[in-house]
Amino acid sequence: MPTTPHQRSAIISVLVENEAGILARVIGLFTGRGYNIDSLTVAPVDPAANHSRINIVTSGTDMVIEQIKSQLDRLVQVYRVADLSMQGPHVARELALIKMVCKGADRVEALRLAEAFRASVIDATLESFVFEMTGSTGKLDAFIDLMRGLGLAEVSRTGVAAIARGTTTI
Amino acid sequence: MSQNPAATPAPDQPAGAEILLRALKEQGVEVIFGYPGGAVLPIYDAIFNQNAIRHILVRHEQAAVHAAEGYARSTGKVGVVLVTSGPGATNAVTGLVDALMDSIPIVCLTGQVPTHLIGNDAFQEADTTGITRPASKHNYLVKRSEDLARVVHEAFYVARAGRPGPVVIDLPKDILIGPAPYTPAATTPHRSYRPQIEPDASQIAKAVALLKSAKRPVIYTGGGVINAGPAASTALRALVRKTGFPCTSTLMGLGAYPAGDPLFLGMLGMHGTYEANWAMHDCDVMLNIGARFDDRVTGRLNAFSPGSRKIHIDIDSSSINKNVPVEIPVVADAGRAIEAILAAWDTDPAEIDRPAITAWWRQIDAWRGIDCLRFTQDMTKGAIIKPQYAVQRLYDITRELQKKTFITTEVGQHQMWAAQYFGFDAPNRWMTSGGLGTMGYGLPAAMGVQVAHPDALVIDIAGEASILMNIQEMSTLSQYRLPVKVFILNNQYMGMVRQWQELLHGARYSESYTAALPDFVKLADSFHGVGLRAKSVDELDDVIREMISLDRTVIADICVDEKENCFPMIPSGAPHNEMILGPEHGTSLQIGGAKSLTDEGLALV
Numbered sequence: 001m002p003t004t005p006h007q008r009s010a011i012i013s014v015l016v017e018n019e020a021g022i023l024a025r026v027i028g029l030f031t032g033r034g035y036n037i038d039s040l041t042v043a044p045v046d047p048a049a050n051h052s053r054i055n056i057v058t059s060g061t062d063m064v065i066e067q068i069k070s071q072l073d074r075l076v077q078v079y080r081v082a083d084l085s086m087q088g089p090h091v092a093r094e095l096a097l098i099k100m101v102c103k104g105a106d107r108v109e110a111l112r113l114a115e116a117f118r119a120s121v122i123d124a125t126l127e128s129f130v131f132e133m134t135g136s137t138g139k140l141d142a143f144i145d146l147m148r149g150l151g152l153a154e155v156s157r158t159g160v161a162a163i164a165r166g167t168t169t170i
Numbered sequence: 171m172s173q174n175p176a177a178t179p180a181p182d183q184p185a186g187a188e189i190l191l192r193a194l195k196e197q198g199v200e201v202i203f204g205y206p207g208g209a210v211l212p213i214y215d216a217i218f219n220q221n222a223i224r225h226i227l228v229r230h231e232q233a234a235v236h237a238a239e240g241y242a243r244s245t246g247k248v249g250v251v252l253v254t255s256g257p258g259a260t261n262a263v264t265g266l267v268d269a270l271m272d273s274i275p276i277v278c279l280t281g282q283v284p285t286h287l288i289g290n291d292a293f294q295e296a297d298t299t300g301i302t303r304p305a306s307k308h309n310y311l312v313k314r315s316e317d318l319a320r321v322v323h324e325a326f327y328v329a330r331a332g333r334p335g336p337v338v339i340d341l342p343k344d345i346l347i348g349p350a351p352y353t354p355a356a357t358t359p360h361r362s363y364r365p366q367i368e369p370d371a372s373q374i375a376k377a378v379a380l381l382k383s384a385k386r387p388v389i390y391t392g393g394g395v396i397n398a399g400p401a402a403s404t405a406l407r408a409l410v411r412k413t414g415f416p417c418t419s420t421l422m423g424l425g426a427y428p429a430g431d432p433l434f435l436g437m438l439g440m441h442g443t444y445e446a447n448w449a450m451h452d453c454d455v456m457l458n459i460g461a462r463f464d465d466r467v468t469g470r471l472n473a474f475s476p477g478s479r480k481i482h483i484d485i486d487s488s489s490i491n492k493n494v495p496v497e498i499p500v501v502a503d504a505g506r507a508i509e510a511i512l513a514a515w516d517t518d519p520a521e522i523d524r525p526a527i528t529a530w531w532r533q534i535d536a537w538r539g540i541d542c543l544r545f546t547q548d549m550t551k552g553a554i555i556k557p558q559y560a561v562q563r564l565y566d567i568t569r570e571l572q573k574k575t576f577i578t579t580e581v582g583q584h585q586m587w588a589a590q591y592f593g594f595d596a597p598n599r600w601m602t603s604g605g606l607g608t609m610g611y612g613l614p615a616a617m618g619v620q621v622a623h624p625d626a627l628v629i630d631i632a633g634e635a636s637i638l639m640n641i642q643e644m645s646t647l648s649q650y651r652l653p654v655k656v657f658i659l660n661n662q663y664m665g666m667v668r669q670w671q672e673l674l675h676g677a678r679y680s681e682s683y684t685a686a687l688p689d690f691v692k693l694a695d696s697f698h699g700v701g702l703r704a705k706s707v708d709e710l711d712d713v714i715r716e717m718i719s720l721d722r723t724v725i726a727d728i729c730v731d732e733k734e735n736c737f738p739m740i741p742s743g744a745p746h747n748e749m750i751l752g753p754e755h756g757t758s759l760q761i762g763g764a765k766s767l768t769d770e771g772l773a774l775v
Binding site: 025 | 299300303304307308309311313328332333361362363365486487490491492495
């Protein structure tokens with residue numbers, strides 16, 4: 001009997017023409033074909049060449065992830081598709097803005113943990129902080145979990161941006 | 171980013187609509203299938219003032235797309251459609267998805283409200299690019315006059331390059347009225363869309379080595395061979411004859427290899443032949459050329475050709491390893507890949523295993539001996555016509571008359587009988603809605619074929635239910651004096667629905683019987699055509715001959731056996747080796763036929 005195929009997570013970076021509709025096309029591809037999107041970031045990266053980069057964190061079997069890459073690659077406005085998680089070492093970072101509403105001991109503890117996690121305070125009032133923190137998804141998750149008991153009020157996260165290590169480019 | 175940045179609009183330049191037509195002419199467009207409306211009036215005005223491009227006025231926008239598909243499929247050119255905004259565009263959507271599923275190159279021009287009204291819920295406004303995004307290979311909304319000509323040229327490139335498909339250009343009315351610069355088609359490669367055409371030599375070498383080692387090979391071809399042009403069919407014939415390997419084809423690939431050739435096993439899949447499906451199931455090496463392991467071909471995936479090593483040639487890499495894992499993928503144009511295999515075949519020193527291949531053919535001949543398409547036609551006067559016999563006689567008589575014949579179909583039992591009993595010997599002669607299964611495809615598609623081939627015999631093999639879905643096109647046919655023949659296998663049921671109800675739903679024929687059908691003879695007459703009818707077997711030949719001899723639009727209403735089912739049949743969710751052969755072979759849908767009918771199979775389409 002066939003065993004359940006192994007699911008893995010993948011970070012797929014897509015270099016696209018910065019044109020109307022491309023993001024809708026990529027998202028439509030994922031919803032239309034039933035693929036997962038765990039996170040998605042998009043921004044122009046080369047205004048002169050009119051290129052944008054989309055980073056998608058997804059999961060599936062190897063066959064599904066290959067399909068996702070092929071499906072993305074055949075879109076007309078797509079220049080290149082890379083599966084960073086398969087291509088070799090890479091760095092993946094996320095930015096989070098974390099709002100704390102707290103006083104007294106909780107406030108002191110939150111600040112102390114922020115220092116340990118290298119989160120910086122970018123806004124403060126007598127009753128609140130906004131921390132800015134950059135790091136891997138796991139590090140952000142860990143910090144946010146710690147903050148829950150200390151007056152966590154709101155979180156805004158960017159999703160993952162990723163790039164290959166060394167001289168390799170997309 | 172414009173590739174011709176120098177082009178900017180200036181007041182003395184022609185209107186956008188003129189520029190559009192100029193770009194269409196440069197792309198070699200000869201005919202447009204369309205329907206006017208408010209948003210596209212400037213284009214119709216430009217069409218009025220020229221004679222180079224012919225416009226065929228359809229009666230429904232869906233039919234315009236199917237007609238363009240018929241035109242494209244029978245010529246290898248890009249079919250062009252022109253519809254207005256809002257309902258014009260939404261009516262075209264079924265045709266677009268049909269072309270997307272069957273990889274037919276179409277450029278569909280849709281009108282749009284002026285740019286300053288977009289998003290305001292204006293009259294006849296629809297989010298056409300939003301609606302057609304999953305319904306097209308690509309789409310454009312032209313927001314700047316200086317992009318117009320470039321976008322038109324690019325759309326034609328995208329429609330025909332790589333795996334072909336429909337491309338939509340949404341044209342706001344102010345862009346059509348205002349001045350626009352002209353830019354000729356780019357001579358440089360497209361900046362991002364460059365499909366791989368040439369096969370990788372090392373993959374070809376691996377494929378040849380595997381093919382030569384085969385003991386039980388099969389060549390499984392699809393619509394990709396047709397799309398790759400007539401040279402690909404020529405190369406396929408050379409490959410099959412050189413190797414002596416058995417060849418089967420999908421519905422979309424019929425005609426690439428001649429039906430009458432002894433190396434051809436017939437169509438495979440749900441209603442494919444016994445020998446083709448068994449060969450697929452039992453083979454040890456499978457060469458898939460331009461087919462996509464569709465569920466109508468594979469049956470139950472985990473029981474599909476369990477013992478074979480597979481090579482898959484496809485121009486679309488996303489078709490490879492989508493449903494069926496393959497060992498040797500080759501991303502390339504089908505024709506180029508076959509030619510590369512032919513060239514590598516001679517340089518590879520290995521010999522094929524002749525005794526094994528001979529034994530394999532003995533096995534195939536035994537399967538062939540079952541004669542799975544056998545049927546019995548009662549020839550006594552007044553006997554009811556079997557639908558299979560009607561198609562077979564149609565084929566025999568067109569062959570005897572040696573007419574260049576094109577066949578289109580609607581969707582259902584008649585479509586499968588046409589595929590089984592009409593032998594196709596050349597590519598581009600067979601137009602059918604394979605992927606989407608669009609009832610109402612055949613009549614407008616035949617119209618498009620007849621426009622492209624005015625002197626050919628064009629027959630829509632139809633069912634009485636499907637034909638009513640685009641029957642309004644009879645009016646178009648008579649307007650342009652297009653002598654399309656509509657050959658209706660009339661069993662008064664949505665036959666395929668009825669067959670599935672018999673198989674899966676206890677013969678409860680819920681809503682599959684059409685009461686109050688029109689009198690098709692009078693209907694033809696009212697549309698200025700000719701209506702004929704054959705009620706019994708002795709009338710059939712005369713009706714077929716008369717239909718063909720008339721230089722008019724003809725509907726031949728062939729009254730056939732209402733209870734006939736389409737066999738062989740692999741029920742949804744069953745493997746190839748559990749095919750039902752039918753009453754000729756002592757099995758029926760209910761009695762011991764479908765062994766592996768499961769709840770899972772029931773849920774499948």
